[in-house]
Amino acid sequence: MTSSLENNSATGTRSDDGVAEFDAIVVGAGVTGLYSLYRLRELGFSVQAFEDGTGVGGTWYWNRYPGARFDSESYTYGYSFSEDLLQEWDWKELYSGQPENERYLNYVADKFDLRRNIRLNSRVVSAVFDEDDNRWEVEIADGYRARAQFLITAVGILSAHYIPDFEGIDSFEGQWCHTGRWPAEGMDLAGKRVGVVGTGATGVQLITEIAKEVAHLTVFQRTANYCAPLRNRLIDDQMQQEIKASYPEIFEKCLETPGSFMHQFDPRSGLDVPPEERMDQYEALWAEPGFKEWLSNFYDVMLPGEANEDYAEFGRNKIRERVHDPEVAEMLVPKDHMFGSKRLPCESGYYEVYNQDNVLLVDVREAPIERITPKGLKTAAAEYELDVIIFATGYDAVTGSLNRMRIQGLGGETLQEKFANGPRAYMGISSSGFPNLFTVNAASVGNFVRAAEPLVDWVTECIDYVRNKGYARVAATPTAEEEWVQHVCEGGAKILRTQANSWFVGANIPGKARVLLTAPDSAPAMRAKRAEVVANGYEGFAME
Numbered sequence: 001m002t003s004s005l006e007n008n009s010a011t012g013t014r015s016d017d018g019v020a021e022f023d024a025i026v027v028g029a030g031v032t033g034l035y036s037l038y039r040l041r042e043l044g045f046s047v048q049a050f051e052d053g054t055g056v057g058g059t060w061y062w063n064r065y066p067g068a069r070f071d072s073e074s075y076t077y078g079y080s081f082s083e084d085l086l087q088e089w090d091w092k093e094l095y096s097g098q099p100e101n102e103r104y105l106n107y108v109a110d111k112f113d114l115r116r117n118i119r120l121n122s123r124v125v126s127a128v129f130d131e132d133d134n135r136w137e138v139e140i141a142d143g144y145r146a147r148a149q150f151l152i153t154a155v156g157i158l159s160a161h162y163i164p165d166f167e168g169i170d171s172f173e174g175q176w177c178h179t180g181r182w183p184a185e186g187m188d189l190a191g192k193r194v195g196v197v198g199t200g201a202t203g204v205q206l207i208t209e210i211a212k213e214v215a216h217l218t219v220f221q222r223t224a225n226y227c228a229p230l231r232n233r234l235i236d237d238q239m240q241q242e243i244k245a246s247y248p249e250i251f252e253k254c255l256e257t258p259g260s261f262m263h264q265f266d267p268r269s270g271l272d273v274p275p276e277e278r279m280d281q282y283e284a285l286w287a288e289p290g291f292k293e294w295l296s297n298f299y300d301v302m303l304p305g306e307a308n309e310d311y312a313e314f315g316r317n318k319i320r321e322r323v324h325d326p327e328v329a330e331m332l333v334p335k336d337h338m339f340g341s342k343r344l345p346c347e348s349g350y351y352e353v354y355n356q357d358n359v360l361l362v363d364v365r366e367a368p369i370e371r372i373t374p375k376g377l378k379t380a381a382a383e384y385e386l387d388v389i390i391f392a393t394g395y396d397a398v399t400g401s402l403n404r405m406r407i408q409g410l411g412g413e414t415l416q417e418k419f420a421n422g423p424r425a426y427m428g429i430s431s432s433g434f435p436n437l438f439t440v441n442a443a444s445v446g447n448f449v450r451a452a453e454p455l456v457d458w459v460t461e462c463i464d465y466v467r468n469k470g471y472a473r474v475a476a477t478p479t480a481e482e483e484w485v486q487h488v489c490e491g492g493a494k495i496l497r498t499q500a501n502s503w504f505v506g507a508n509i510p511g512k513a514r515v516l517l518t519a520p521d522s523a524p525a526m527r528a529k530r531a532e533v534v535a536n537g538y539e540g541f542a543m544e
Helices: 031-042 083-088 098-111 201-210 237-245 247-256 275-286 306-322 326-332 351-355 448-469 478-492 523-535
Strands: 020-027 047-050 124-130 135-140 145-153 175-178 193-197 216-221 359-363 369-373 376-379 383-385 388-391 406-408 437-439 474-476 541-543
Touching: 020 031, 020 124, 020 135, 031 047, 031 098, 031 145, 031 448, 047 145, 083 098, 145 448, 193 201, 193 376, 201 216, 216 376, 237 247, 247 448, 247 523, 275 306, 306 326, 306 351, 326 351, 326 359, 351 359, 437 448, 448 523, 448 541, 474 478
Parallel strands: 020 047, 020 145, 124 406, 145 437, 175 388, 193 216, 193 388, 216 359
Antiparallel strands: 124 135, 135 145, 369 376, 376 383, 474 541
C-alpha cells in the first residue's frame, strides 16, 4: 500500500490510488489546530493539518479588521505547554492586538516546526468514513485527498462568518466585506462614507477605530449591547519580568475559575451588601481593566434576578453619562436582555464616537434594512448613500464550520443531518455514528486557550489509548450522547447564556435550532467530567 513517501510524522505515506495516508488529520491551523498537531506529533503519530487560509492563526489570521484584539489578558491567552515559549515571548500590551497575535501563532508554528505538517490554501469539502477500513477520507477543494484513522475538527467556535441575505448586495457599486474576511492588504477608509452593520463585540472594536478616519460613519444597530471599558496599556519591563516569573501561578488561577480567566467572583450576594457599599464596589470594578467588572463582581450578578438588574442599570447609566445626546444615549442603552446574557464587548472610547458630528446611529429594529442599493443601503425609513459597507454581522457559531463540510459517518448519515436540531456530541467531543471523529471546536466560551489546551490533551491521549489498545474505532455510545444532550438542555435552561437571542443559542442564524451550542458547565467541571470518564475506563465510549 505504500510507495514513494517516507513513513514518518512529517509526510505520512501514499497509497496506490494516490491518496496520502496518515495516522491522524487535523482540520484547521488556528489555536486548537496548531496545538493538536503538536500533541499528536509528540505522541508519534503521522499527521496532516489542512488550513483554508494562506497562513496559520485561525481567528487571528482572518480577523484583520481595525481594532481587533484580545479581551482576556495577553499573558493568560498564550499556550502554557512550553516553558521556553513562555520565557521567549514578550507580550507588548495588556490586551494584545491582532497583528501581534498573528505573529505569536506564526512564532509557535516556526519554533516547533509545525509548518511541514500543514497544507495551506486547503479548504476541506468533505470527510467520509470508510466503514471497511475504519478510516476517514478527506477531500480538499483542489482535489487533493488524504486518509487517516483519526480526524480532529479544530475549526473554531466563531469562524463561519455570516452575512444576512440582504437583497441587492451584489448591486452595490462600492466596496464591501465581512469583518471576518477583512482584506489582507487592508481597506482605505480615509475620507469615505462608511456604513457598519452590527454592534456586537466586533462592531464595537471596529467602529471605535475607523471613526477616527472616515468622512462620515453610519452605524446600523439592531441590538444595543452592554460594554465594559477595556483600559488597555503597554506592558513595561518590570511587569514583563513579573509575568514571566509568575506563569505557574497565573495558569493555576485560570484553572480554578469558571471561564478560565484570572478573575474570580465575589462570593457575597450583591443584595446582602448595603447600597452605598455595593455602589462603591461597582465603581471600583469599573475603574479596573478588562473583564473584572463582569467576572470579579458579586456572584449573583451573573444569575437571573434582582442583583443582575441592579448592576445592569449601573451599566446603563454609565452609557448615559458618556453620550451627549439623550436620544442617542437611549438608543445605545440595552433594554431587551440581561447583563451577561450576551457576549460582553470591551471598548476603548466606543460611546464617545457617537458624540462626533460625522457619526449617525440608525436603529434597524425600528426601521429594518430592506435592501442594499447600488449607491448604499435602504431601510424602511430612508436610504443612505455609502462608499463602503462593512458587515459586522457575526458568525454561524460552533456548528457552522462543521456544516460547511460534508462530514459523512456510518450508514451515509451526515453530521449536518444529525445536528439539524442542535449538536449531538458527548461532552461536545464525539458523536455516535461518527467513529474516530473528535470535534474540538466547542472548547470554551471563556478564555479560549486555557480551556482548549486541556481539551486537546484529553483528545490526543484518548487517540493514543485507542492506538495502543489496538482498537479500530472509538465513538460515543448512543446512551451517553442522549444523556449529554439532555444535560445541556436542562443545565442550559438555568444559565444566563440561554436567556438572550445570541450566537450562544444560534438565534442569530435564520432557521437554526435554538439550543445551547456549548456545555452549560464551568471549565473546572468539564475537566472533572472528562477525568471521570477516563477513570471509569472511557465510560460512555464504545471501542471496537
